[in-house]
Amino acid sequence: MTVIGASGRIGGFVVEEALGRGHAVTAVVRDPSSFDRGIPVVGGDVFRPKDIAAAVADSEVVVSAAGHAATLDDVGYYARAAQSLVEALRLASLARLLVVGGFGSLIQASGAQFADDPRLPDHAIPEIVGQRDALTYLRSVSDIRWTYLSPPPGGIWPGERSGSYRLGLDGLGGKPGDSLVTLADFAVAVVDEAERAEHPFACLGVANLKPPSDASAGR
Numbered sequence: 001m002t003v004i005g006a007s008g009r010i011g012g013f014v015v016e017e018a019l020g021r022g023h024a025v026t027a028v029v030r031d032p033s034s035f036d037r038g039i040p041v042v043g044g045d046v047f048r049p050k051d052i053a054a055a056v057a058d059s060e061v062v063v064s065a066a067g068h069a070a071t072l073d074d075v076g077y078y079a080r081a082a083q084s085l086v087e088a089l090r091l092a093s094l095a096r097l098l099v100v101g102g103f104g105s106l107i108q109a110s111g112a113q114f115a116d117d118p119r120l121p122d123h124a125i126p127e128i129v130g131q132r133d134a135l136t137y138l139r140s141v142s143d144i145r146w147t148y149l150s151p152p153p154g155g156i157w158p159g160e161r162s163g164s165y166r167l168g169l170d171g172l173g174g175k176p177g178d179s180l181v182t183l184a185d186f187a188v189a190v191v192d193e194a195e196r197a198e199h200p201f202a203c204l205g206v207a208n209l210k211p212p213s214d215a216s217a218g219r
Contacts, residue, residue, distance in 0.1 A: 077130050
């Protein structure tokens with residue numbers, strides 16, 4: 001398994017979950033000198049498909065947890081990243097890609113995606129709409145078996161690993177604030193999908209079975 005963005009918040013938890021299950025993991029990060037977890041690490045930029053292709057060449061599945069490190073003001077960032085990843089996997093002749101997405105891709109009770117909500121604050125639009133646009137692009141791809149996993153609109157927080165979660169195809173139902181997930185349990189869902197390959201060409205919302213007891217501390 002190769003994890004792109006392994007030094008990030010979610011990517012780090014995915015690495016730890018995969019290692020804990022005995023998987024061989026290669027980390028792809030912007031600055032290899034800043035990453036030391038005793039596993040193979042490769043420097044790579046998600047927008048350089050040839051570099052990513054070389055980094056993932058020996059993997060059966062690629063997990064992308066690549067994200068914008070600073071305040072995002074570029075609505076096209078995530079769609080371009082998805083396009084670059086698909087090109088990289090094609091170059092490497094790989095066919096499985098898991099992408100850590102955002103809740104803007106999920107459908108709310110009204111039937112509309114969260115990214116289309118007119119009440120979105122201006123500062124959040126590039127991130128939320130950008131994640132939706134990445135999913136829209138992936139839905140045009142049929143030769144790479146992608147799965148898009150999104151944290152819930154209520155939030156993703158540090159907290160204990162329960163090992164349990166619920167999935168929703170394209171949405172999670174209920175009120176936005178009712179759905180939460182810990183970083184550790186989100187990583188459990190990602191690695192489960194990496195192992196089982198049960199949801200190709202799907203967008204999955206991931207939430208805890210019940211709100212984490214310490215979620216309020218992360219708000």
